[in-house]
Amino acid sequence: MADMLSTGVSGLLAAQIGLSTVSHNVANANTDGYSRQLVSYAARLPEGQANYYIGTGVNTVAVQRAYSQFLNSSLWSATSAQGRAGSMASLTGQLNDQLSGSSNLQTSLDSFFGAVQDMANAPSDAASRQVLLARAGGLASTFRALSGQFSQLSGQVQQQIGEAVDAINSDSQSIAKLNGLIRSSQATDGTPPADLLDQRDALVKKLAGEVGISVVPQNDNTISVFVGNGQALVTGTEAHALGTAPNMYDATRLEVVGAASGAVLSGRIGGGTLGALLDFRGNVLDPAQNQLGRSAQALASAFNAQHAQGADLRGQLGGTFFDVAGPTVQAAASNSGSGTLDASIGDIGALSGKDYVLSYDGSNWSMRDTGGNSVALSGSGTGADPFVAAGLSLVVGAGANAGDSFRVQPSRNAAASFSVAIDDPDKVAAAAPLKASAAAGNSGTAVPAISISNGSDPNLFNASSVVFATATSYSIDGGPAQVFTPGQPIVHNGWSLQLGGAPQAGDSFAVQANSNAQGDNSNALLLGQVANLGVLDGGVTSAGRAYSQLVGQVGSAGALAKDDLTTQTAVYHQAMSSQQSVSGVNLDEEAANLLRYQQAYQASAQVISTANNIFGALLSAVKG
C-alpha cells in the first residue's frame, strides 16, 4: 500500500501547488502587467504489472502564464497610439486654451481700427490721436502676448521632450537588465520565469506609451527594441540611450538624437508621448507661430504703406507706424564657407506660412520647404537680381562651400517683435499730403487722384500743373510734351497722378501741397479701410482674417486630437480587453479554483488517511 500513500502525497503536493498558484493569482489580481498563471498536471508513469498498469499519482508539469504574443503586440501598438493621442490632445488643448483666453487679437484689431475711425471723425483732436496710439500699443502687446504664450508652450514642449527622453532611457535600461535576468534564469532552470517576463512586458508597454517602438523577440528569450526606422533602444542586455542635441540651425531648439551616433531622429519618431511632442511642435505650434507672424506682417505692411501716403499734423509724410521683424535667417552649424544670406519680404501677398532651407551644392543654390518639397528660385541671388520665391527676396553673399545651407523663417519672429514705431500723436498721418484738382474749365471727364510714389523726392511738395495739349499729350509746368497713355499714371516730383476718365485738349490739372490741412481725414479714412484690406494670399486675406484662420487651424488641430484620442482610447480598450481576457485574473474563477484545489487537497489527505487505516488494519491482523 506504499503506492497508495505516495499517490496520495503526489495529489497533496499537486493541490498545494495549485493552491499557491491560485493565491499568487489572487494576490496579483491588481498588479499591472501581471498574467495569470496556470498549473498543468500530468499523470505519473504507471507501474507496469503483468498485463495491466497501476497509476502512481500526479506530477506538476509546469506553472505557466496565460499569454498571447499577438494580443500583447497589439496592446503595445495601441498603447503607442493612445499615448500619442493623449499627449497631442493635452498639448493642443493647452494651445486652444491660450486662444480662447483674454488675449483675443480680433478684439484688439477691432478696437484699434475703431480708434482709427474715431480719429478720422476728429483728425485735429489731440485726444483722438492719443487714443489711437494707446490702442495701437494695446494691439502690439496682444500680438506679443500671444506670441509669448506660444513661445512658453514651445519651451514646455522642449522640456517635456527632455523628460520623455530620460524616461525612455531609464525604461530601456530596465528592459536590458531584465533581458539579462531572463536569459540567465532560462539557462539555469530551463524555462523563463513568468513573473520576470510579465515585468518586462509591462516595461515594454510603458515604453510604447512614451515612444512608438517595434519589438523583435530573440531566440534566447531576450527582446530587441527599436525606435523610428531602425535606431536600437535595446539589444540583448545592452541599452542604447537617446539624447537631445541643438538643432543645426537653431541652437536653442532641441532635437532628439541617438546618443552614441548623434543621428537626428526627430523627424522619424512617431507614436507615444515623444512622437506627439515632436509632431505638435513641428506641425501645430510652428505653423501657428508662423500664421500669427504672417498676420502681424500683413497688418504692419498694409498699415505702414497707407500711413506713408499721408501727412501728419506738421505736414510731414507719415513714417513707419508699426515695427515688425522680417524673415529670420539662420546658418547651419555645419557650414564651412563664409557665405551669407539676406532675406527680406518681396511680395507679402505670396508669403506662405512655411519655413525654408536654402542649400548650396557647390555651383547652385536650391530651396526646399520644411516638408522637403523643392521650391523653384528665380533670379540669380545678387543684390540687383535676388532670388525670388514664396514672396521672399534672397541675396546670397559669396564664399559658400558645397553643402552649406541656411534656414529662412519668414514670419516666425514677427509677432514677438511687433511694436508701435511712433509715440508722438501729431505724427499720425491723417491728412493727404498733396491735393490734385481739375481746372474749372476742363472739358474732358478726367478726375485726378494723387498718390505718393517716392516720399523722399525733395520737390514733392512743389506746386505743379499738368496741361494737356491734346488728349494724348501733356506737359508739366511748361516742360517738354510727353505722351499720355490712358490708364497710366503721370509721375513727377515723387507723386503719381492717376486720371480717371478721359482728358481733352486744353484741360489742366493742378497738384499742390495740402498745406495747413489739419482737418483733413482723407488718409485716416483709407487707414481705416486697411482693417478689411486683403493683403496675404495674393491680396485676399486681411490681417484679421489671418487671425481667424489661425484660430480655425488651431481649433481643427485640437478637434482632430480630441477625436483621435476618443478613437485611440477605444482601440486601446479593445486591445486591453482582449489581452486581459487571456491574461487577466478573474477572482470568481480563482475562487472556484481555490475550492477545486482545496477539495483535491482534502481528498488526497483522505487518500493518505485511508492508506494509513488500511495499513493499520493489516498490522492489527498480523498482531491478532
Next chain:
Amino acid sequence: MRVSTSWMQQQSVGSMMERQSDLSDLNIQLSTGKRINQPSDDPVGAARALDLTHLTADAAQYQRNITSANARLGLEDQTLSNVTNVLGRVRTLLLQAANGSQTDDTRGDIAAEMVQLRQQLLGQANSRDGQGDYLFAGNRTGTMPFVAQNGVSYAGDDGQRMVAAGPGLQVATGDPGSAVFADIPTGNGRFAVSANAANTGSAVAGASSVSDPNANPSAWDGGSYSIVFTAADAYEVRDGAGTVLDSGNYDASNGGSISFRGAQVAFSGTPDAGDTFALGASAKQDVFTTLDNIIKTLRTPDGGGAPMQNDINTQFANLDQAIDTISRTRGMVGARMNALGQQSSLNDDLTLQYKGALSDVQDLNYYDAISQLGAQTTALQASQQTFTRIQGSKLFDYLR
C-alpha cells in the same frame, strides 16, 4: 469571454470618469451659455464667430461715425439756418431801401443795420464746432477761414471731410466755406447785367434769365455783350468788338423785355440815347462783397435815382444767389443726414443679423443642453449603480 476582474473595475471607473468629464463640459457650456468655449469645440464655428464679431464691431463703429457725422452736420445746418435768417433780413432791408420813398438818411440807417448784419454773417461763417475746429474752413480747420481785411478773403481750402458710414459708403460731413460763402455766382447764375455809370436815362435793368437751352441749342454762349440804347425806343446788341449783332425796338410799356442769343433782360424806365448796359458771364463773388456793395450803394449821397436802382437790382440778384446757395447747401446737408439715417438703420439691421448669426454659431441651445444634462446624469448614475452591484456579487462572498 473571460473577464479580468481588475480590468472590469478599471473600465467601470473609466466610464464613470468619462461621464463626469462630459458633465463638466456641459457644466461649462451651461454656465457660459456658449456652445464654443475653445476653438477646438468647433473650429469652423470659432473662426466664423470671430469674423462675425469683427463685422459687428465694424457696424458699431459705423454707427459711432454716423453719430459724430450727424452732430457735425446738425451744427452746420443750425449755422446755415442762422445765416439764412441774416440774409433774409438783409433782403427785407434791401427791398425797403429800394422803395422810392427812402431818403439818404433812412438809407443810411438801413446801411448801418446792414453793417451789423454783415458782422453777424462773418461770425457765422467763422463758427467752430465743439472741438474748436472751424466749420467752414475746408480741411484747414485750424485756420480762421474768413478774414476781414480790405474786404473779406477766404483762407480755407476746398477740402471736404468725409465719414465712413458703411462698407464702401462715405458721406461728406461738411462744406468748405468757399462753396458756401465765397464762390457765389453773380447775376442770375449764368450772366450778370450792369448799368454803365455814365447812363443818364431812367432805364433800369430788372429780372434776367436764360431761355431753355434744350429748346434753343444756339442759346446763351457765355460771351460779353453790351446793350446800347440808340434812342429812347431802340436798342442794339453789340459784341466785345463793337460789331452790331442784333437790334430792335424797346417799349417799356409793353414789358420792356430785350432778348438775344438765349438771354433775356427786363428793362423799365426810359433810356437816353447812348445809355449802355453790359452783359457778361457770371463771375464769382463772395457774400461779403455783395453786402459791402449794397452798403456802399445805400450810402451813396443823393441816391434814389436810376443808377442806384440799377445797382440795387444787380446786388439783389447777387444776394438771391447767395440765399439760393445757402438753401441748396442746407438741402444737401439734409440729404446727407437722411442718407446717414438710412445707413444707420441699415447698420442696425446688419448688426441684428450679425448678432443673430453669431448667436446661432456660438450660443448654447439650452433645451438641448439641459436634456443632455439629464441624460448624462442618468448615465452616470447607471454606471455607479452597475459598479456597486457588480462589485457586490463575488464568489468569495459565499465562501464562508
